[in-house]
Amino acid sequence: MERPEGDVPAADLPSIIELSPDEVRRSRSDALTSAGVVRKADKLLEVRGLKTQFFTADGIIQAVDDVSFDVDYGETLGLVGESGCGKSVTALSIARLVPDPPGKIVAGQILFDGIDVLSLSNEAMRKLRGKEIGFIFQDPLTSLNPTLTIGYQIGESIREHMGLSEKAARDRIVELLAKVGIPRPADRLKDYPHQFSGGMRQRVMIAIALSCDPKLLLADEPTTALDVTIQAQILELIQTLSSEFGTAVLLITHDLGIAAGMCHRVNVMYAGRIVETATVDDMFENPRMPYAWGLLDSLPRIDDIRGAKLRTIEGMPPLLISPPDACRFGPRCRYVRDVCREDEPELTVRAGEGHLARCWATEPGGWIS
Amino acid sequence: MATNATVLEGRLAKPKQSAGLWSDAFGRLRKNRLAILGLVLVILLLSAGLFGPIVAPWDYKVQDLQAIFANGNRPLPPFSPGHLFGTDSLGRDLLSRMLDGARISVTVAFVVQIVILGIGVPIGALAGWFGGRLDNALMRFVDVIYAFPDLLFIILLSVAFRETAFGQALDGLFLVFVAIGLVSWVTVARLVRGQILALKETEFVEAARAIGVSDRRIVVRHLLPNGISPIIVAVTLGIPSAILAEATLAFIGVGVQPPRASWGSLIADGEKYVRGDPHLVLFPAVAIALALIGFTFLGDGLRDALDPKLKGKQ
Amino acid sequence: MITFIARRILWIIPVLFTVSIITFILMHSVPGGPWDRDKRLPEGVQARLNAQYGLDQPLYSQYINWAGGFVQGNLGPSYRYQDRTVNNIVADGIGTTVQLGVMAFILAVLVGIPLGIFAALGHNRWPDYLSTSVSVVGIATPSFVLAILLIVFFAVQLRWFPTSGWKGPQYWVLPTIALAGFPIAQIARYTRASMLEVTRKDYIRTAQSKGLRNRAVVIRHMVRNALIPVVTILGPILAFLVTGSFIIETIFAIPGIGRYYITAIGTRDYSLLMAMTMLYAFAVAFLNVIVDVLYAYIDPRIRYS
Numbered sequence: 005m006e007r008p009e010g011d012v013p014a015a016d017l018p019s020i021i022e023l024s025p026d027e028v029r030r031s032r033s034d035a036l037t038s039a040g041v042v043r044k045a046d047k048l049l050e051v052r053g054l055k056t057q058f059f060t061a062d063g064i065i066q067a068v069d070d071v072s073f074d075v076d077y078g079e080t081l082g083l084v085g086e087s088g089c090g091k092s093v094t095a096l097s098i099a100r101l102v103p104d105p106p107g108k109i110v111a112g113q114i115l116f117d118g119i120d121v122l123s124l125s126n127e128a129m130r131k132l133r134g135k136e137i138g139f140i141f142q143d144p145l146t147s148l149n150p151t152l153t154i155g156y157q158i159g160e161s162i163r164e165h166m167g168l169s170e171k172a173a174r175d176r177i178v179e180l181l182a183k184v185g186i187p188r189p190a191d192r193l194k195d196y197p198h199q200f201s202g203g204m205r206q207r208v209m210i211a212i213a214l215s216c217d218p219k220l221l222l223a224d225e226p227t228t229a230l231d232v233t234i235q236a237q238i239l240e241l242i243q244t245l246s247s248e249f250g251t252a253v254l255l256i257t258h259d260l261g262i263a264a265g266m267c268h269r270v271n272v273m274y275a276g277r278i279v280e281t282a283t284v285d286d287m288f289e290n291p292r293m294p295y296a297w298g299l300l301d302s303l304p305r306i307d308d309i310r311g312a313k314l315r316t317i318e319g320m321p322p323l324l325i326s327p328p329d330a331c332r333f334g335p336r337c338r339y340v341r342d343v344c345r346e347d348e349p350e351l352t353v354r355a356g357e358g359h360l361a362r363c364w365a366t367e368p369g370g371w372i373s
Numbered sequence: 374m375a376t377n378a379t380v381l382e383g384r385l386a387k388p389k390q391s392a393g394l395w396s397d398a399f400g401r402l403r404k405n406r407l408a409i410l411g412l413v414l415v416i417l418l419l420s421a422g423l424f425g426p427i428v429a430p431w432d433y434k435v436q437d438l439q440a441i442f443a444n445g446n447r448p449l450p451p452f453s454p455g456h457l458f459g460t461d462s463l464g465r466d467l468l469s470r471m472l473d474g475a476r477i478s479v480t481v482a483f484v485v486q487i488v489i490l491g492i493g494v495p496i497g498a499l500a501g502w503f504g505g506r507l508d509n510a511l512m513r514f515v516d517v518i519y520a521f522p523d524l525l526f527i528i529l530l531s532v533a534f535r536e537t538a539f540g541q542a543l544d545g546l547f548l549v550f551v552a553i554g555l556v557s558w559v560t561v562a563r564l565v566r567g568q569i570l571a572l573k574e575t576e577f578v579e580a581a582r583a584i585g586v587s588d589r590r591i592v593v594r595h596l597l598p599n600g601i602s603p604i605i606v607a608v609t610l611g612i613p614s615a616i617l618a619e620a621t622l623a624f625i626g627v628g629v630q631p632p633r634a635s636w637g638s639l640i641a642d643g644e645k646y647v648r649g650d651p652h653l654v655l656f657p658a659v660a661i662a663l664a665l666i667g668f669t670f671l672g673d674g675l676r677d678a679l680d681p682k683l684k685g686k687q
Numbered sequence: 688m689i690t691f692i693a694r695r696i697l698w699i700i701p702v703l704f705t706v707s708i709i710t711f712i713l714m715h716s717v718p719g720g721p722w723d724r725d726k727r728l729p730e731g732v733q734a735r736l737n738a739q740y741g742l743d744q745p746l747y748s749q750y751i752n753w754a755g756g757f758v759q760g761n762l763g764p765s766y767r768y769q770d771r772t773v774n775n776i777v778a779d780g781i782g783t784t785v786q787l788g789v790m791a792f793i794l795a796v797l798v799g800i801p802l803g804i805f806a807a808l809g810h811n812r813w814p815d816y817l818s819t820s821v822s823v824v825g826i827a828t829p830s831f832v833l834a835i836l837l838i839v840f841f842a843v844q845l846r847w848f849p850t851s852g853w854k855g856p857q858y859w860v861l862p863t864i865a866l867a868g869f870p871i872a873q874i875a876r877y878t879r880a881s882m883l884e885v886t887r888k889d890y891i892r893t894a895q896s897k898g899l900r901n902r903a904v905v906i907r908h909m910v911r912n913a914l915i916p917v918v919t920i921l922g923p924i925l926a927f928l929v930t931g932s933f934i935i936e937t938i939f940a941i942p943g944i945g946r947y948y949i950t951a952i953g954t955r956d957y958s959l960l961m962a963m964t965m966l967y968a969f970a971v972a973f974l975n976v977i978v979d980v981l982y983a984y985i986d987p988r989i990r991y992s
Binding site: 513516517520521522523524525526528529530532533534536613617620621624625637640644647648651654658661662663665666669 | 698699701702705706709710713714716717718823824826827828829831832835836838839843926929930931933934937948949952953960963964967968970971972975
């Protein structure tokens, strides 16, 4: 067996440039123009009241329960939460890849580039997938087909959607492999996934996802399965390429730190619902939901006292079979009061641009200010 | 699939650790309709084997000469008075002979597995536990046996020892058990070895060693109980093979000796009359089919129930 | 890869050696000899025949004589068919036996694999039930029963095919089906289980996320991967076809070599019996090597070294 390639050292890759929100917006529209992205609608992606459920022997699991959010053209939006909170199912729903049975999208609307995704025929949806919507999955070890060469696997969507000649398709594959940082790309087309390291395989996944120049990239925990040093490289690669291509990214992660480094705005999900949405700065400076505090607190810090225990959020999220009509985070919340147990709060406006939170305690007149 | 959906399902499963592997497996088995059908068929076969001779209307070797004479020396058809399944050409009651055949099949089903376990478990356990040269030698031997054309070997063994006292024991059945067992133990030996190798590395064996428990005790008390479920599955799925091998032997006339009849020899006898009296072939054929289906479904069900991860891998 | 194949082929030699020793000992422990006939031959004639064929020598030198001939390709004289050598008998029949086995194998693969695939794609719908029913009939019907039933229905009742013989394509149909029945069922069962397993894999979701046509996902991504474990059961299935053919040959009176096996045991035709056992053992061992090579070929992760 050939030795897997080592990953490129982080120093070889361009570093992230720190920008203010205004600069971000300006640079985004510049990037969109230079990448040739045409706005067909107000937002690239509008998700409204999405409900996705799984019909199991034990009951109906309400994995995604009335979720709404937007993604602007070229924007990177974070979707953050613990595993099982419904963030991956949200992404699968957008691409209509929820395994059916047992899963089903039971309500809601998804507008992608002005197209009503849920009313498309299967055939029209298929033509959207891979072409306009790219998908990166969590585990690069299992997400690539072990019996097909990576050249073939990258070429599949190109041949399916772009109508290139065999030669042009091959050139594009080599170009993509070079772009995602695979050394000697032309020599590696005939290699199989097992001949690549984990980080290199995730680079191949990125090449697949971006192969047809999609408008939206759904990145579902793209670095969770990777070593920490390689995580940073992969994230930078996603960031660099998405701004080069003008691709919007829905970044799904359980790690607020990753979202902070990558995203313009962040949605926090808990137990199938969005519980807080804000710009990254607002989310870090002024989080308005105790769950978000917990998430922020559980990030390890460089200035932590050595030997101090990692902070965790006590308890487990509720089962999603028959969620109570109450704050779903209530049972784990330190600030819980009777009203939280009796009535579920709505997402309501907080101070800051587009800042919403679902919490009785931080609403005007609440007991936390 | 590593989406949230599976994570959710996993979390939904009520914590049942205390109930243990077996009741958990039984719960899964009960939900599997094919496995339950298999279980019912197996129980039917077992009762036929155990109580057959008691409930049988006739002795399996008694000839109803009067009836056969009245029928022009031809086998009686099914639903004849006194003979629900009819008779063979010698006037022997087919139902009673099939019930005796059920007894043979049941005995074969279980005794052969005992022979297989008796050879396979010690060899596999020795190889797996001591490793090294012994393992190498034993596994090479297993490879050789595995490459044997087994049915031919069973036939050769059966014929070779047919005339000896050992070949005559239990109407020739004893020889059948030994012959089938001698060529079929390799799967179990390999499984046991694999299980032992895997479990040898686990922590609790280290722990047991550290506190000075003897090797033999580790194998008997710790390793075998833990590695037992794949072996149960292999044994259950080995039963239909044994039944099939016995029927084949009987069909070609080297298995159980007349006047006793296994389902295979009933079919061989009936073959001559199959044009006029197809029931002589069909009834025993259906009996074999039900027995094979029963054990196969039960084995598949057990496999899925005992280790959901094994599904489709056996 | 080449060293792997070479090593596997060399491994056949000790296997054949062990098989020959065991068979030889067993065979000679069977009471009686090749000269037992309905009418007993006079003692003197028997002694003369024994001397002529070397049967009066001690067992080990008989074995050495046999092995010496075997290595040079001389399978010895037939004791039963005295005007023919075992080489003649094998040469006459082996083509037919191989043909039957190959046809049954092709039929089993061509029917079993699609049956398993359709069952998995139509999981819990009618294709699944149809395929499962066929599998159940296949595992529940021993080949000799299937042979008899096929003869009764298609040869005797419907008169579509002849009952026995091997004189042309219409003679091939029933024996091939009878021999392929069990393998079809096994292959279909494994293919179905393997397909259902593959359907849940992450890389299938990846393939779907590329917007490929359903057919491409099924053929390129599912079937190819699902067939890898199926290849592992081809070894036992080929062994079944090889050793199972003699019953089918006997029932259909097919002039292959298989039907000699039982008569050779019965008539103590030592050299014929040895030749048959060695042929079957070689076929099983050799086909297993081919299956292993095929396995490495379709699964790029496996590279024997």
